[in-house]
Amino acid sequence: NVAHGLAWSFYLGYLRLVLPHLEASIAKFRATHRGEGHTWTCGSKKLLILIPLNANISDKLEQQDDSIRFYDNLPNTELNRAGVRGRVYKHSVYTALDEHGTSHVFVGEYATPLLTLYSMSQESSAGFGESERKQQVLLFYRTLQDILDQSLECQNRYRLLLLDDEEEQDAHALSKAVLRHLEQQE
Amino acid sequence: NVAHGLAWSFYLGYLRLVLPHLEASIAKFRATHRGEGHTWTCGSKKLLILIPLNANISDKLEQQDDSIRFYDNLPNTELNRAGVRGRVYKHSVYTALDEHGTSHVFVGEYATPLLTLYSMSQESSAGFGESERKQQVLLFYRTLQDILDQSLECQNRYRLLLLDDEEEQDAHALSKAVLRHLEQQE
Numbered sequence A, B: 001n002v003a004h005g006l007a008w009s010f011y012l013g014y015l016r017l018v019l020p021h022l023e024a025s026i027a028k029f030r031a032t033h034r035g036e037g038h039t040w041t042c043g044s045k046k047l048l049i050l051i052p053l054n055a056n057i058s059d060k061l062e063q064q065d066d067s068i069r070f071y072d073n074l075p076n077t078e079l080n081r082a083g084v085r086g087r088v089y090k091h092s093v094y095t096a097l098d099e100h101g102t103s104h105v106f107v108g109e110y111a112t113p114l115l116t117l118y119s120m121s122q123e124s125s126a127g128f129g130e131s132e133r134k135q136q137v138l139l140f141y142r143t144l145q146d147i148l149d150q151s152l153e154c155q156n157r158y159r160l161l162l163l164d165d166e167e168e169q170d171a172h173a174l175s176k177a178v179l180r181h182l183e184q185q186e
Ligand SMILES: Nc1nc(=O)c2ncn([C@@H]3O[C@@H]4COP(=O)(O)O[C@H]5[C@@H](O)[C@H](n6cnc7c(N)ncnc76)O[C@@H]5COP(=O)(O)O[C@@H]3[C@@H]4O)c2[nH]1
Pocket: A009, A010, A013, A014, A015, A082, A084, A087, A088, A089, A090, A111, A112, A113, A115, A116, B006, B009, B010, B011, B012, B013, B014, B015, B084, B087, B088, B089, B090, B109, B112, B113, B115, B116
């Protein structure tokens, strides 16, 4: 099952390497980005991992929802990996505007392996089509949840946001999901 | 099958994005690294993708074989991917000493998904063990070969080096495999 392997790859090759550095990165970022009028909450210190059920992923979050703006990148983490010297790992920081015009900070990105699931469903030689894709996204989500629940390195450092494709009619579905998460963390 | 999905992911999420930029990166590198006493050949302009059958991967190639030295990194490629702004992709350049003491340049790295296969075989909850791992590495290799054979973006820009675990007794197995490839390209 493709999604099972991609969930393990996402954890073993990324989340367990980067999440332990997240808090320190965010602290450095806040020290160099003071007084810029944005609201930081407890939820701002977790990596929001966006998982859209229809695997429809933008390269820039603000293309998905105009209440979202790119703020800046966190400082880089560099690791020697499998022959690549100083491979760079980074996360992007965004703000989401609520209905009062308050700008809330969050660190977020799509679960990149979903791009693979999406592209594989378009390549006839890859062996699965659009109808299986949604099942594979759900399998990815559940497998990742199980893995992360057992992971000490990742505990309390992330939040998986499963985004329903039925809410796609709402141009602000993404910022609303993010803001709901940030409120719940308070 | 885990290896099938990882091969597709490696192609769709990495090789087809980075290989088209390789030649230009190498040209820039050579312009800023002139007259340093190393030999460049046609084979030096392809990405050597190392696939050890026992999935035993070092983070630094020179740890595997002391005839290999790290030279420098190619210039970075930055791409906006799934919400990460300016995600960095880079390759490391190495030299391999032949038996006459000539230092040959190559751009090489292990196939990163093999790290996932290796770690999954160590995690009991991931669903496969050491005995299946070798089969999965072979499946990865064959699937990747088939995908790359059909890929216009990647044609002539890479070489897959399958490294036999029986040659592991030879401390210079890796540099010999690399040098054999470089000679064949002449
Ligand atoms: N050598 C090498 N250099 C790279 O820069 C690189 N980037 C990706 N890959 C490999 O290609 C394949 C597809 O990548 P994808 O991004 O879809 O999944 C990635 C992605 O979802 C996440 N990830 C890894 N590195 C990053 C990163 N820097 N930023 C965001 N996500 C990342 O974790 C998954 C597994 O990563 P790797 O296990 O390192 O191997 C990947 C994978 O096999 C790379 N391999």
